[in-house]
Structure formats: C-alpha cells, structure tokens
Amino acid sequence: MFYLTPQERKFIAVVMIVFIMGAAVQLLLRRDIAPVRWAKSVRHFRININTARGDELQMLPGIGAKLAAGIVEARRRNGPFKALEDLEDIEGMTQKRFEKIKDLIER
Numbered sequence: 001m002f003y004l005t006p007q008e009r010k011f012i013a014v015v016m017i018v019f020i021m022g023a024a025v026q027l028l029l030r031r032d033i034a035p036v037r038w039a040k041s042v043r044h045f046r047i048n049i050n051t052a053r054g055d056e057l058q059m060l061p062g063i064g065a066k067l068a069a070g071i072v073e074a075r076r077r078n079g080p081f082k083a084l085e086d087l088e089d090i091e092g093m094t095q096k097r098f099e100k101i102k103d104l105i106e107r
Helices: 006-033 035-041 065-078 084-089 095-104
Strands: none
Touching: 084 095
16 A cells, blocks of 8 residues: 655645536536537437527527527518528528538427
8 A cells, every 4th residue: 555645635636626516617618519419419409490599599609699589580570490591592592501500409
C-alpha cells in the first residue's frame, strides 16, 4: 500500500475534486448549449410545423425568434402547411436553412 504524507493526500483530493467539477460542468454545458445536438441523435425527434409554438420552432437549427414568428404568422394567415416545402415561401427561409431542418420537421 502507498504511504502518503498529509500534504500529498490533500493535493490528490484537490486534483480529484477539480476533475469531478470539470466533468460536471462539461456535462451541463453540452446539454444547455445545443439541445438540438442530442435531439438529432434521437431518430424520432420531429417538430410538427402545423402545431408548434414559436419557442418550439426555435429549437431547430438556424431558426431564430423572427423566423419562428414568421412561420407561426404564415400558418395563422394561410392555414396549415400542406407540404414541408411550403416553408420556403416564408421570408428569411433559405434553401440552405430548409435543407438543415427538413429531417427534423413534419406536417
């Protein structure tokens, strides 16, 4: 067995505490920074564009508050979306942005 001095024991305890705290912070930050990252790994993750609120639409990559409000407003004005491609008619929805989210939405 190892025989450590009190000073060495304190040092090892501090290193272990720092390591555990760092691991906990990393775990928390990964979940808070990008909820869509973990959602992409779940195969059944879909947001219904005909029922989603603005805050739910903002979970999609590249969709901010302004574009989410535009989607909700277009849905209110024109009724439910008949096809996913109808989103491309909304101001601010580019082809590139639509390609990023098309696998994460349903109608």
